[in-house]
Amino acid sequence: MRRTIRAMLLLSLLPALASAHHVLGRPSYSLNEDSNTPPSMQVETQIGKYFVTYMVFPAFPQPGKPGRINLYVKRLRDDHPFLGKVRFTIRDDSWLASDDAREELGVQEPVDNVFRQGFVISEPGDYLVIAEFEAEGEPYRIDFPLRIGNPSSMGPLGITLGVIIVLLIAVNLLQRRRLARLKTSEYHAREEA
Amino acid sequence: MALGVGEALQSVICLAPGYVAHPGLPVGWVELVLAGMVLTMIRVLWRPESVTAGAGRFHTLVDLPGIGTWLRRLARHHHVLLALRMMTVAVFLLVIYAGLFGTPLPERNFATVVTWSLWWTGVILSVAFVGSAWCAICPWDALATWLVRRRLWRRAPEHVSLNLRVPRWLRTVWPAWWMFVGLTWLELGLGITTSPHLTAILALVILVLTLVSQLLFERKAFCRHFCSVGRTIGLYQQLSPLALRPIDPEACARCTTLECYHGTADIEPCPTHLVMGRLRENTFCTSCGACSQSCPQANVAWSSRPLGSEAMLDARPRWDLAWFVLALVSLTSFHGLTMLPVWEDWARQVAQVIGDSGQLLWTFTLGMAASMAVPMALFVLVAWVTWQMDGRKLPFRRLFSVLAIPVLPLAFSYHLAHNLNHLVREGRGASAVLLNPLGKGALPMSEAEMLQRQLHPLLDQDLLFALQAGLLVFGFWLAVRILQSRMSQIAGAGPARSLMLPMLVFVAGMSLFNLWLLMQPMVMRM
Structure with a gap:
């Protein structure tokens, strides 16, 4: 009986369970078996007054294959989503790489509060995706690591x-x-x- | 029915929105722990007694019927130990292979599951039962030894290594202290526990460090001075009921050849410069068996002893070891702290103040530094107050080092209780990983699987709570007993009672903090 009740309570919390293993600022992988979405890599972090959720599809993008970044930005104070523009750039994430050697992926406006940025990267390696936006007169910049191909x-x-x-x-x-x-x-x- | 709902609700406590964690110690068990602590305090303050009688007595296990013969064989012959070393090396190589070539999903990869969920948690549990036996089969040491000496077990000529003496300034456990802090930062801050690739690289880096130490320095300097795992095990071993000791101490007193220290033509000398006849503390014993194999009189064997007797009577207070104990007690509690949902809220607030983003490494580093600094500063204050109360009879460093010894059971008991949680709740997926070590074709953990794991831990949840509560009471009781013994050695039984008070407050404070940590829901690593 106890187990049944426990199971029912846990089932009712399934959507919350999905985020139970996320640690702030750390990549985690998840699979939603109830939809056709492939496994994704997700990072939750914050910058200044904003909480940022960053998702990469597929979880392990391969060189030459298309991938997608979903970015969701909300204000910490009132959970209000950011609705301005976000500029996505990318650069090599090796130790000696310079921040000047950035390439622009695109500038996106939100669709259903989510900024979607596609990418195709031909060379395997460690990259840094930089998402930049301006809110309330302040510039924000968030760096996310992106691994293309297997290490x-x-x-x-x-x-x-x-x-x-x-x-x-x-x-x-x-x-x-x-x-x-x-x-x-x-x-x-x-x-x- | 009402009770069932209450328990079920407690099993999915949700502190912060979006975070569901494993339940903490229920109120009933907390009350029992508090009652145990109060009773211990009353007994100590009411009936001060010097803890000396029988505390140092050893009973050799080789005299036990049945198991004694087996233990004698294990101690005398190298074959069993060699076979065990080969097994751990095989597992170690598989960890590296799986980490480098397997799936990046931590919960599906042999490297992360075996290293962080089974070994890292299990190795501390093993100290409670078999002392420093892990060090005897440590794969880093075994592999480095085989590579440097180019043989599996016989003694190698000395010229295979430069055989330098460890510089005086390094002859402490400070290198291990820094390595311990560094490993904790990598584990909890950088999140190496969730990366099979980084786990394998860390294993390789430690292998190279062990090898460099063996190539440069005489004997096993890495085990004695640099290895944070070894020093953690070594310190906890002071509380263990098992240790290698002479069967007949008189035989050691008569011995003039000291094979245990110098070795023989075939057997290596003691890797950490210990002489069995004079051995009173096991902090630096790696249980490698060289002494028992080389002793011409077969006078060295596993012995049992009262729990914590070494910490009460024999462990020599040392300044560097005292700081290692403080690092242990603060970082074990810090481990628990970082796995609370509330930690994320604090991290968010701090990150907002200092303008941190991304992986929040600055925020984490600040939190870790504060978590170490606060208990350490409190301990320094307590030691200073005790020093003043004692009329500054002893040098401050000595008193400080003595007072750190009773802190050890607090770290050990919380470490065990915390690790049990990991082992019981994360160990569920281990069998699948053993069948598919590289995680070929595996998908991330689904919501249904996560639910299954939460519902079916390896141990019954009530039994887990009972064990955790028992461990906390035991740790507090042992800490107070050690404090009583050490203070009565310093000041005599009467004055010791008042001198103990500041430390009693510290011990009780740390225990209550650890109890609070265990009461909280815990977010698992994988």
């Missing part, structure tokens, strides 16, 4: 193996030299004796 699997493995091999060889060579020096000094000591 390099061999890279970390190769670097680790390379570092290990170099370290092992270096210590081996050092120790050989030290042993040879020791032997020579022992030999000289014996000679002198």
Whole structure:
């Protein structure tokens, strides 16, 4: 009986459950089995007076394949949706990349309070999508990471193996030299004796 | 019926809109914990007694019928340990492979589920039963040792490593302290627990660090000074009922060859420079078995001892270890804090004030720093007040280090209670991940599956609550017993009663805060 009631209560909260595992500012993946929507990646964060929800379809976009960003911006104070324009730009997210090398994806107006921006990126890699808007005379800029294609699997493995091999060889060579020096000094000591 | 609805409502407590979390400790259990704490306090203040009798006695387990023979074999021969090490290394390699080549969905990938839901939570539970046994089969150490020494178990010639002495300024646990803080930041701030790829990279980085340490320094400097997991286990081990000890202490007193310390032609010396005959505390023992294998008289074996006896009597107060204990108690509570729905509300408010956006890393860093600073500052204040009350007889650093020891059970008991929640609620999906470690073709967790997991945790929810409540009372009781023992060693049983008061307030305050954390609904990581 207790379980049935628990199940009923939980069922009534299903829509809320979907957001239960979202951590502010951290990507999470979700699947809504009741619709045809593919799995999506979602980030919830805030900037200044606004709460921002950012969704990417599909959850893992592939190079050369179309994808879509949905952005929803609402004012923290009264949950009023932002209805101005949002400019989407993209740049390489590597350490040495400059913010000047940005490419514009588009400027969007809201449809049903959601800013929708399509994209097709041919090169796999880590990118930064920058959403900018101006509200109440203040400029806002939010950076979202976007991974195109699968992250390099061999890279970390190769670097680790390379570092290990170099370290092992270096210590081996050092120790050989030290042993040879020791032997020579022992030999000289014996000679002198 | 009314009771059923009440319980059901409690199981889906919703604090903030949009957040549904697992239920916290119900009021009935909270009242029991409070009653247990009050009774402990009354007993201590009413009947002060010095806790010494029987606290240091060891009972060797090799004399036990049946299991004794098996334990003797385990301690003397390397085969069992080697087989276990090979198994953990195999799992470790699979973690790296799955992390790098498997699905990025954390709840479907072997790397994240095994590392964060099973190992990271289970390793602390293991200390309660088998002390530092994890360190004996640690895959980082095993792999690094095999690579550096190019053999599976026999002693390697010394020239395979530079064998340098660890510089004096590094011969503390401060490197492990910083690593612990760094790992917590990566885990909770950067969210490495939800990224199989980053989990695998972290595993590789720690492997390289272990290897570098073995190549540069003599013995196992990484285990003793740098490894935050090892130092956490080492400190908690002071409370464990099991430890490696001499069967006959007299035999060790007569020993002049000290094979346990120097090793033999085949067996490695003690990796952390311990001499079994003089061993009084297990903080730095990695249970590697080198001492038991090398002892020519087979005089080293697993022994049982009263819970917390090492912390009460034998553990040497050390300034760096005291700070590690404080980091443990503050960061374990911080873990719980970040998993409360209310944490998100605070983070939003702070982010708004400082203008943080994106992953809110500045907000998180500030919150983490504050969560560490507040209990640490309170502890410094309590230690200073106690020092003044004692007439500054002892150097402040020494008293500070002594007073940190009773804090250990608070960290351990909350750590266990918190980890139980993870293990019981997140461990449900482990079997599916074991069958499909790379998560090939897997989809994100659906709403129905999430519901299933919430309804069917690995343990009955009431049993989980009972265990959590019991752990909190036990932690408080043990902390008070250790405090009583340590203060009576410093000031004698009579004056100890009044000297204990500031620390009693601190211990009670931390326990109440941890109890409050457990009462709150908890948002799971995956």
